[in-house]
Amino acid sequence: MEVEKISGLKFHKKQDVAIVGAGMTTFKRRLNETGRELSYLAIKQALEEAGITIDDIEMVVMGSAPDTFDGLHMKGEYLLDGSGGSDRPYMRVFVGGGTGVFAPIAGYWHVASGLADVCLVVCEEKMSSSHPHPQSAFKYIWDPILDRPLSPNLIWIFALEMRRYMHVHNIKHEDIALVSVKNKGNALDHPCAQVAEKITVEDVLNSEPMALPVRRLDVSPPSDGAAALIMVAPHIARQLTDNPVWVTGVGWALDTTWWTNRDLYFPRYVAEAAKMAYRQAHINDPRKEIDVAEPYDPFDYKELHHMEGLGLAKKGEAPILTREGVTQRDGDLPTCPSGGLLGVGNPIAATMGVKACELYWQLAYRAGKRQVAKEVTTGVCQAWGDLMQVGTVMVMSNKR
Amino acid sequence: MIEKIVNPKELRHWDGRIELYWIYTSGKAGDEFFKKLMNEEKFLAAKCKKCGKVYFPPRIYCEKDFSETEFVEVSGEGCVRAFTVARLDAYEKPLEKPEIYAVIDIDGTDGCLIHLLGEVEPENVEIGMKVKPVLKPKNEREGKITDILYFKPL
Numbered sequence: 286m287e288v289e290k291i292s293g294l295k296f297h298k299k300q301d302v303a304i305v306g307a308g309m310t311t312f313k314r315r316l317n318e319t320g321r322e323l324s325y326l327a328i329k330q331a332l333e334e335a336g337i338t339i340d341d342i343e344m345v346v347m348g349s350a351p352d353t354f355d356g357l358h359m360k361g362e363y364l365l366d367g368s369g370g371s372d373r374p375y376m377r378v379f380v381g382g383g384t385g386v387f388a389p390i391a392g393y394w395h396v397a398s399g400l401a402d403v404c405l406v407v408c409e410e411k412m413s414s415s416h417p418h419p420q421s422a423f424k425y426i427w428d429p430i431l432d433r434p435l436s437p438n439l440i441w442i443f444a445l446e447m448r449r450y451m452h453v454h455n456i457k458h459e460d461i462a463l464v465s466v467k468n469k470g471n472a473l474d475h476p477c478a479q480v481a482e483k484i485t486v487e488d489v490l491n492s493e494p495m496a497l498p499v500r501r502l503d504v505s506p507p508s509d510g511a512a513a514l515i516m517v518a519p520h521i522a523r524q525l526t527d528n529p530v531w532v533t534g535v536g537w538a539l540d541t542t543w544w545t546n547r548d549l550y551f552p553r554y555v556a557e558a559a560k561m562a563y564r565q566a567h568i569n570d571p572r573k574e575i576d577v578a579e580p581y582d583p584f585d586y587k588e589l590h591h592m593e594g595l596g597l598a599k600k601g602e603a604p605i606l607t608r609e610g611v612t613q614r615d616g617d618l619p620t621c622p623s624g625g626l627l628g629v630g631n632p633i634a635a636t637m638g639v640k641a642c643e644l645y646w647q648l649a650y651r652a653g654k655r656q657v658a659k660e661v662t663t664g665v666c667q668a669w670g671d672l673m674q675v676g677t678v679m680v681m682s683n684k685r
Numbered sequence: 686m687i688e689k690i691v692n693p694k695e696l697r698h699w700d701g702r703i704e705l706y707w708i709y710t711s712g713k714a715g716d717e718f719f720k721k722l723m724n725e726e727k728f729l730a731a732k733c734k735k736c737g738k739v740y741f742p743p744r745i746y747c748e749k750d751f752s753e754t755e756f757v758e759v760s761g762e763g764c765v766r767a768f769t770v771a772r773l774d775a776y777e778k779p780l781e782k783p784e785i786y787a788v789i790d791i792d793g794t795d796g797c798l799i800h801l802l803g804e805v806e807p808e809n810v811e812i813g814m815k816v817k818p819v820l821k822p823k824n825e826r827e828g829k830i831t832d833i834l835y836f837k838p839l
């Protein structure tokens with residue numbers, strides 16, 4: 286990747302930030318639990334893993350995507366009591382699908398600034414409330430005058446992007462389908478998975494056409510779920526564990542809202558966010574220095590797109606690495622070892638569970654059956670959202 | 686002076702409407718609460734196993750210490766903590782009959798419920814007044830908060 290100087294990035298950190306616990310609920314199409322109950326269940330696990338109680342939590346960051354899914358205006362306030370937010374500083378952040386990594390970035394600000402020594406980050410989404418379909422909510426993200434009269438939906442917007450990506454690099458659908466095969470297969474080892482399955486490239490290519498080239502098995506499902514992370518200052522981390530995982534870099538960036546005026550084939554928003562995070566983490570050659578990656582994979586081509594944005598592959602090279610097995614769990618650059626959104630599920634903000642939480646579990650050697658084969662020190666996770674324009678990136682390392 | 690809102694339709698304009706609806710679940714604690722109310726005319730609260738705080742309506746967790754809770758039965762009776770007499774509806778049209786909304790402290794719990802008061806005239810409502818719930822007939826109940834018609838003075 287071309288390393289450019291980022292002007293104006295000044296950073297004065299008060300203290301380092303460690304992750305010492307994570308938790309997540311099962312991801313399902315429809316759960317009976319309320320969003321508050323889901324948040325509580327995820328937090329309970331994270332607290333237990335960290336070995337602390339809710340009384341130890343000083344501040345809380347809640348991440349949840351648009352209110353339209355849960356059908357509750359000011360969802361952050363509604364979720365507060367199940368989120369451990371009562372009687373303490375609490376804030377909700379959201380950048381659409383990018384929230385799953387943006388919420389931990391906000392948690393990082395809380396601790397790195399010295400405002401808090403112990404910060405809880407919790408993400409929740411209950412998409413099943415929204416009808417006629419969770420997708421229906423996306424009809425209202427478009428410009429009401431230019432786009433909406435044409436009745437666009439997200440799937441065909443992604444189909445345009447996927448087509449452009451395939452065209453520019455001469456990529457075959459077969460190569461893209463390998464991502465879906467890999468991630469749904471990886472998800473077989475995830476206890477929270479919604480659509481884990483052993484499938485083949487043919488299954489993907491023969492699945493129901495949605496908006497070509499996008500077919501049913503190219504896409505992750507809508508889900509309900511929640512996830513939580515505990516972020517602490519170094520002196521707290523030392524008391525709790527011998528093996529904390531350090532947040533070494535954070536970055537976020539937005540591309541223009543005029544999505545039609547973008548390249549489409551390359552996610553500049555991810556590249557900019559990655560540049561910021563890598564600079565902070567002193568990473569000069571991500572392909573060599575990153576051991577494990579959790580790029581955002583709501584669609585199979587998106588994992589490839591985002592790998593290229595993250596500098597883990599050259600432009601157009603990600604499908605080749607995938608075909609060569611480099612991104613398998615036992616490969617040289619294990620990518621989405623969690624099973625990702627494609628296999629575990631896509632409860633928008635709560636995908637923190639398969640991005641930031643999974644990266645923490647991998648680097649803490651707590652990923653169980655999902656633990657990648659190679660020795661790992663440094664990893665990157667990333668999410669993407671808003672009007673397909675935001676990139677959120679976090680770099681972690683088990684060495685300080 | 687306040688500038689009057691002009692008719693935006695005098696401008697070139699586009700109409701929009703958000704056509705969504707939602708199907709909510711009442712969750713683990715909510716399901717138990719409403720089933721009990723509908724089928725047995727009984728009221729459930731939830732007691733924190735650690736600090737003893739009693740939540741009404743019930744929750745599966747204690748908001749303060751995040752411990753688990755256990756369900757306990759309560760009478761559903763309580764007393765008026767605060768009330769208002771509504772004379773306009775949500776569209777600012779005068780109501781035929783004023784409606785009395787009250788926050789009711791539920792006996793034996795640390796929780797309250799907002800609901801209507803009935804069988805009482807607005808001028809006779811007092812803070813601290815003891816009230817009890819009046820339910821719909823069993824065959825009309827649906828497991829909803831509106832299965833309680835109103836609270837009436839004891």
Ligand SMILES: [Zn+2]
Nearest residue numbers: 733736747750
């Ligand atoms: Zn308690």
